Amino acid sequence: MKLKSYIMFAMVACLFLLAACSETEGQKDEGASKEEEKKQSETKTITHLKGETEIPENVDKVVALRPSYFDHMLTIDEKPAGVTAQPQYGGDYIPYLSDQLQGAEIVGSAAEVNLEKILEINPDLILADDYIASKIYEDLEKIAPTIVLGAESEEDRNDPEFWKQDLMKIAKIFDKEALAEEKIAELEEKVAKAQEEVAKLDNKKLAFLRIREKVIQIYPETTHPMVDFLYTDLGFEPSDLTDPKERGDLSMEVIPEMNADHIFLQVDSSGGPENYSSIQESSLWKDLDAVENGNVLKTDFWIYKAWGAIGRDQMVDEAMEYINK
Numbered sequence: 001m002k003l004k005s006y007i008m009f010a011m012v013a014c015l016f017l018l019a020a021c022s023e024t025e026g027q028k029d030e031g032a033s034k035e036e037e038k039k040q041s042e043t044k045t046i047t048h049l050k051g052e053t054e055i056p057e058n059v060d061k062v063v064a065l066r067p068s069y070f071d072h073m074l075t076i077d078e079k080p081a082g083v084t085a086q087p088q089y090g091g092d093y094i095p096y097l098s099d100q101l102q103g104a105e106i107v108g109s110a111a112e113v114n115l116e117k118i119l120e121i122n123p124d125l126i127l128a129d130d131y132i133a134s135k136i137y138e139d140l141e142k143i144a145p146t147i148v149l150g151a152e153s154e155e156d157r158n159d160p161e162f163w164k165q166d167l168m169k170i171a172k173i174f175d176k177e178a179l180a181e182e183k184i185a186e187l188e189e190k191v192a193k194a195q196e197e198v199a200k201l202d203n204k205k206l207a208f209l210r211i212r213e214k215v216i217q218i219y220p221e222t223t224h225p226m227v228d229f230l231y232t233d234l235g236f237e238p239s240d241l242t243d244p245k246e247r248g249d250l251s252m253e254v255i256p257e258m259n260a261d262h263i264f265l266q267v268d269s270s271g272g273p274e275n276y277s278s279i280q281e282s283s284l285w286k287d288l289d290a291v292e293n294g295n296v297l298k299t300d301f302w303i304y305k306a307w308g309a310i311g312r313d314q315m316v317d318e319a320m321e322y323i324n325k
Contacts (some may be wrong), residue, residue, distance in 0.1 A: 014200050041293065046173060049130055049148040050137060056145075059173055061123045063107060067094045069127045069149065071308025072167045074100050075183050077174040082107045082121045086162045088269045096301050096311060119143055147173070158245075159227030163307045183309050187316075191233045193318050196234045197323050203261035206230060206291075207239035209250075210303070213271025218242060218258075218262065226306035226315075234319060236262065263290045264297045297322045 042057035051273050063082035072095065073080050082105040085091045091109070093101045104123055108114035109133060118126065118140070126146040128137070134147040140146040151157035156165075164184060170178035185290060198204065208219040209275045219227050221238045223245050230236050239260035241250065250258075267276045279285050290296055299318065305311025 029209060035178060040099050046147055048169070048301060049152065050133065050146070053145050053147060055147070055173065056124050059124045061121060062125045062127060063118050063123045063144070064127045065107070065113060065132050066127070066129045066149075067097070067257075067304050068163060068166065068307035069096050069129075069170065070094070070101060071305075071310045072170045075167065075309045076171050076174060078174055078176075080104050081314070082118060084109050084113065086193055087111070094301070094304060096305055096314060111222050115139055115141075115143065119215070127170065135172050142208060144290075158223040160222065160225040160232070163225055167309065187309050187313055190313065190316050191229075193319065194320055195233065195235045197320060201261075201323070204235065204237045205260050205262040206236035206262040206264060207237050207242055207258045209265040211265055211267045211272045212274045213268065213275055214277075216252075216279065217247055217257070219247050220245050224303075224306070225312075226302050228314060229306055230264070252279070252282055253282055255286065260288070260290050261293075262295045262297070263288070264299055266301070266303060 002200050035065050043054045044057055045054055054272055060079070061081040062073065063098075065084050065095040067084075067086070070080055070083055079100070083093065083101060085106045086109065087109050092098070092106070095103070105117060105123070107117040110129075113136060115136070123144045126140050126144050128140060128146055128148050130150045133146070135144060137148065145171075149169060151162055153157070156162050162308060167184070168177060171177045172229060197324050208230060210217040210219065218239075218241055220243045221227060221231050229239055240249075241254065243257045265276075267273055285287040285291060296317070299312075301311075302315055302318075305315050
C-alpha cells in the first residue's frame with residue numbers, strides 16, 4: 001500500500017511540475033511575442049524632401065533607386081534588397097559595387113522603374129532621389145514608406161560635400177550614425193595622405209575629360225564631387241581650359257591649349273570607345289605633353305564613385321597608383 005501511495009504521489013507531483021513548466025514556457029513565448037510585436041510597431045520619423053515620413057524602427061528590406069544610395073548603405077554594412085540597373089553597363093549592377101550587390105533584385109532603371117518588381121520585394125522602405133520622385137512618388141508611397149533624398153537648393157546641389165549629408169541621413173535610418181562618421185573620418189585621413197603625395201609633384205596641372213560618342217567634354221573646377229576631389233582634396237591644379245564652374249565641349253583644335261601636365265578621363269560606354277580611338281590617332285593628341293609623358297589616366301566610373309565613401313576610397317587608390325607608377 002505504501003509503495004502504491006508513493007507512486008501515486010510521485011505521479012501527481014510530476015503532473016504539477018509539467019503544468020508549471022508549460023505555463024512558464026507559455027509566459028516566455030508570450031513575452032517574446034509581445035516584445036517582437038512592440039519592435040515591429042515602433043516607428044521613427046525621417047525628414048526629407050517630401051516632408052516627414054514615419055518608418056519602422058527596424059528596417060529590413062530597402063529598395064534603393066540611385067547608385068550613391070547603394071554606396072551609402074554598403075558603407076554602413078547594410079545591403080539593399082532592390083536596386084536600379086545601369087543601362088549603359090548592360091542593364092546590370094553598377095560595376096564598382098557589383099560584387100557587394102550580388103543577390104539584390106534589379107528593379108528597372110532610373111528612367112524606367114519597375115513598380116511591380118518593387119511590389120514583389122515587399123520592402124519596408126524605398127529610397128529615391130528628386131528626379132524619380134517627381135515622376136512616381138505617389139506610386140512608390142503606395143508600396144512602402146518612401147524617403148526622397150537630395151539637395152533642397154541649387155547651392156546645396158552644387159556643394160561637393162553634400163553626399164555626406166545623404167550618407168548620414170541613411171545612417172540615421174539604421175541607427176548607424178557613429179559608423180558613418182567613422183567611415184568618413186577614415187576616408188578623410190586617407191585623402192590627407194594622398195594629398196601629401198600630390199604635393200610632391202613638380203607639375204600639378206590637370207584636366208578631366210569625358211569622352212562621349214561625338215564630343216569631348218572638360219569638367220570644371222567645382223560643382224561636382226569628383227572635381228572637388230581632384231582639385232581640393234588631392235591638390236591638383238586646374239588646366240588652362242578648366243572652367244571654374246561650367247562643363248564645356250572641346251574641339252580637337254583647342255585641346256593643345258589645355259596646358260595640362262596630367263589628363264584624367266572617362267570614356268562613355270556608348271560610342272565613347274570609338275571616339276577615343278579616333279582621338280588617339282590625332283597628332284594634336286599625340287603631341288600633348290601629358291600624352292608624350294605617359295601622364296594619362298583612364299578612370300573607372302569616377303563620375304559615379306565620387307558620390308559615396310566606397311567609391312571615393314577606390315578613387316584614392318587609383319590616383320595613388322597613378323602617381324606612384
